[in-house]
Amino acid sequence: MPKKIVVLITSHFDFDQRIQRIVSTMVHLGFHVSVLSPHSSKNSNGIDFIRISTLFKKGKGFYLFYNVLAFFRAIFNKNEVIYTVDMDTAWVGFFYKKIYKCRWILDLHEYFSEMPEIADKPVVKKIWAFTEKKTISTCDTAITVSPSLQYLFEEQYKRKVWLVRSMPYVLSDAVKNIQKKATSGDTKVIIYQGALNEGRGLEDLIDSWKKMPSRFVLALYGEGTISNLLKIMVKDRKMDNRVKFFGKVKPDQLKNETQNAWLGLNLLSNRDINSFHSLANKFFDYVQAEIPQITHSFPNYALLNEEIEVAALLKYHNESIIDLILELEKDEAKYQYLKSNTFKCQKGVELAK
Missing domain, CATH: 3.40.50.2000 (Glycogen Phosphorylase B;)
Known part of the structure; x- marks a missing residue:
């Protein structure tokens, strides 16, 4: 028994x-x-x-x-x-x-x-x-x-x-090929997955999203204590077609949507100890999906990124996320370098031994 x-x-x-x-x-x-x-x-x-x-x-x-x-x-x-x-x-x-x-x-x-x-x-x-x-x-x-x-x-x-690190399951190449699809036209989907809570920098992100060119769409997957506030902010700024809320979705669907994004966001506040020392699941999920990401240069992320560079790091609290996204789009070689490194991780270069 x-x-x-x-x-x-x-x-x-x-x-x-x-x-x-x-x-x-x-x-x-x-x-x-x-x-x-x-x-x-x-x-x-x-x-x-x-x-x-x-x-x-x-x-x-x-x-x-x-x-x-x-x-x-x-x-x-x-x-x-x-x-x-x-x-x-x-x-x-x-x-x-x-x-x-x-x-x-x-x-x-x-x-x-x-x-x-x-x-x-x-x-x-x-x-x-x-x-x-x-x-x-x-x-x-x-x-x-x-x-x-x-x-x-x-x-x-x-x-x-x-x-005990929170590592995602490795997807087979066959599954990835089935799930991968091209995004429509020149649209670039930038994905955030996780809780929509305070301390994630989401209010500032949405407030500054109006500066982004219309080809960028922000996709938010998750729910939280400020979900309604964020939706009101988007509506007030008339950005309903540029910021999308998908709520909680099942893991298989989330993996699919993440693989089809252009970039992942792992945003946290540096005003609390928990965030500063965090190692969020989404960091590894973006690597698993083979998409580059933007994250803060907090100790655990910086350490992993030194081993193999898969993320563009926000080095200062007041550094503009918007500027970093646009720089990454402009520097295609840098973007492809980060993307190829996520692929290497999937092929045996272990990011988190």
Whole structure:
């Protein structure tokens, strides 16, 4: 009989490529996996999905109800391992381990108390910082996604934190050839995938997009706390045909659309520690899709880009993204150089060993 592992997430499994890869790996290793999430998903081989319905969809009420309900749902089944993703599920692991004495893995995908949505709210930040202190120091295994976050956590909590980078699955050439299509005319699609939240520079990007020539279309894939604000900004500036919102899409569709883009954007704010030390999934997704990207010269991105150059780096906070895009279009040799390097990564020059 396979060993059992319970995974706790607050994201939607169907749209979370990173969690899909983690759970698939668990199944491949012989575990039977139960995923506790606020969203519905269909059961599949070796994976049971359990929906945790809450009265609230966001905010303090959501986190409180999710953790309480998920804990009581989890304790009726003994598992060999409990895997909690980020601080918003960590308390369940903390108390579950006390009852069953099982192994607890804590996934530190973010420096939660330093996220832009939290860092400027002193009371909220203190709550999450206390959660980090109690849970990171007591879990059996802690993992994170970037070398600099690994160093920060190890220094702060004086314990081993394992580095597990969020690498996408490699697509076969046959799949790429099927998915690849030409964009219409001279249109250049610039894609952003991920949360539409504050601290991503999206407000400034849309505000300056009116300076872009009409041949450029900005495609935003994702939802978040400022989705409505961004849509209002686009409407007020009469740019509906130049900035497109696609919401959340399934991973296969997102891979397809990303491969057909001309350029990817990985934008973050440098005003919070979490962003500065991040290593976003989309960085690798753009490499996987073999398109160049623009990203900030934060430590983890700069380090990887030194190994093999796949991105144009924003070196200063006030450096114009618009100017950098236009420079990349003008310098065709540079663009093709970055693009060829992403191809090399797919052919065995490993970007993130």
